[in-house]
Amino acid sequence: MSIEKNLKAIKNELQDSPVQLIAISKTKPTEDILEAYEAGQRAFGENQVQELVDKYEILPKDIAWHLVGHLQTNKVKYIAPFVHLIHAVDSIKLLKEINKHALKNNRTIDCLLQVYIAEEDTKFGMDHSEIIELLRDEEFPSLQNIRIRGLMGIASNTDSEKVVKEEFYELKSLFDGLKLSFFRKDDYFDTVSMGMSSDYKIAIAEGSTMIRLGSTIFGKRVTKHFKNND
Numbered sequence: 308m309s310i311e312k313n314l315k316a317i318k319n320e321l322q323d324s325p326v327q328l329i330a331i332s333k334t335k336p337t338e339d340i341l342e343a344y345e346a347g348q349r350a351f352g353e354n355q356v357q358e359l360v361d362k363y364e365i366l367p368k369d370i371a372w373h374l375v376g377h378l379q380t381n382k383v384k385y386i387a388p389f390v391h392l393i394h395a396v397d398s399i400k401l402l403k404e405i406n407k408h409a410l411k412n413n414r415t416i417d418c419l420l421q422v423y424i425a426e427e428d429t430k431f432g433m434d435h436s437e438i439i440e441l442l443r444d445e446e447f448p449s450l451q452n453i454r455i456r457g458l459m460g461i462a463s464n465t466d467s468e469k470v471v472k473e474e475f476y477e478l479k480s481l482f483d484g485l486k487l488s489f490f491r492k493d494d495y496f497d498t499v500s501m502g503m504s505s506d507y508k509i510a511i512a513e514g515s516t517m518i519r520l521g522s523t524i525f526g527k528r529v530t531k532h533f534k535n536n537d
Contacts, residue, residue, distance in 0.1 A: 356378070
């Protein structure tokens with residue numbers, strides 16, 4: 308199916324749901340992104356800073372760009388002027404750097420804290436105690452140019468629905484606990500970013516509010532327009 312038809316099918320699935328769809332456009336050419344854009348999609352996710360900057364510069368300016376990959380502190384400055392949401396904050400050091408560059412750009416930058424939920428050693432993120440430690444850090448209240456919108460997590464790459472379901476349940480439970488303990492009065496703390504092409508239906512059933520789909524929208528075709536791996 309075409310990108311337009313894929314998007315239509317997904318949005319039909321989501322029509323009675325508050326779940327937001329992020330189209331993961333990493334490695335995809337601008338032609339593909341524009342096809343999705345013309346079909347009404349406005350939120351796109353990239354995992355490499357340079358590719359994100361390149362695409363921002365040439366694509367429509369009403370696109371909401373999400374940085375979904377691991378972010379190094381020395382690259383924050385390149386996306387601070389325009390990024391819509393940073394999904395993978397995994398340290399107070401990174402949060403402080405985002406705040407610094409948000410202040411320089413007279414912005415408040417929305418962020419998600421990445422939680423390590425997978426049974427793998429290759430995923431980034433913090434465990435429960437590290438997140439609580441971050442939120443209790445004496446410097447956290449002074450970070451006035453960032454806004455913690457919620458949590459993000461990546462489930463294990465496994466065929467076991469039971470494992471994936473348990474990991475998503477764990478993430479949603481942590482979100483609920485943090486909401487009560489740290490963000491009770493903050494309406495903006497409302498996002499649970501979990502679920503990709505292979506497991507988004509499980510994620511939605513477990514309480515996801517934001518799914519990140521790449522191949523389901525764009526297909527698995529590899530392009531040579533950008534050098535990053537899909």
